[in-house]
Amino acid sequence: MNTDLSLHSYYSMERRKISFDLLVYDTLDELSPSEKTLMQIAEGARENAYAPYSKFMVGAAVLLANEEVVIGNNQENASYPSGLCAERVAIFQAGAKYPKVAIKSIAISVSSKTHIVQRPAAPCGNCRQAIAEYEQNQDSPISIIMKAASGKIFKCESLEDILPLAFGSSYL
Numbered sequence: 001m002n003t004d005l006s007l008h009s010y011y012s013m014e015r016r017k018i019s020f021d022l023l024v025y026d027t028l029d030e031l032s033p034s035e036k037t038l039m040q041i042a043e044g045a046r047e048n049a050y051a052p053y054s055k056f057m058v059g060a061a062v063l064l065a066n067e068e069v070v071i072g073n074n075q076e077n078a079s080y081p082s083g084l085c086a087e088r089v090a091i092f093q094a095g096a097k098y099p100k101v102a103i104k105s106i107a108i109s110v111s112s113k114t115h116i117v118q119r120p121a122a123p124c125g126n127c128r129q130a131i132a133e134y135e136q137n138q139d140s141p142i143s144i145i146m147k148a149a150s151g152k153i154f155k156c157e158s159l160e161d162i163l164p165l166a167f168g169s170s171y172l
Helices: 033-046 086-097 125-138
Strands: 023-025 056-064 069-073 103-112 143-147 153-156
Touching: 033 056, 033 069, 033 086, 033 103, 033 143, 056 086, 069 086, 086 103, 086 125, 103 125
Parallel strands: 103 143
Antiparallel strands: 023 153, 056 069, 056 103, 143 153
16 A cells, blocks of 8 residues: 555645735835825824833824825723724724725834834734725725834835735625
């Protein structure tokens, strides 16, 4: 009896690599004027974050197709799962206030009250999924610009870049 139970013997398999281009900037001045302004608004929103437990403050600013900007910041709660991330606060507010207006981009700024954060933080999985739903529904990309208190600035051209194979309404 053949003991080689390799799946390659029985099935054809294809390996695919999923990758994306991450744009990395040294300073805010390298961004477009509207991106720079959006990040500065996100930094301002970050300062009002309610983060008494984690001490990790996040601000988000959403630029809409009508040029309106909607902000959000993380809102923690002693009942830990009841809090909400800055990105979802901002996009849900944008969806409530401007339900038919597409989101063009989101700027995210992070800092900590306990140490200097030197690397941008990408949206968590829950936020990625929420943003993906907006991107899929509007059928146009949402760029994401990320910055920490210091260090480089990251930019993705689309949420799909950082959440490939996203689950969406097409599965339902």
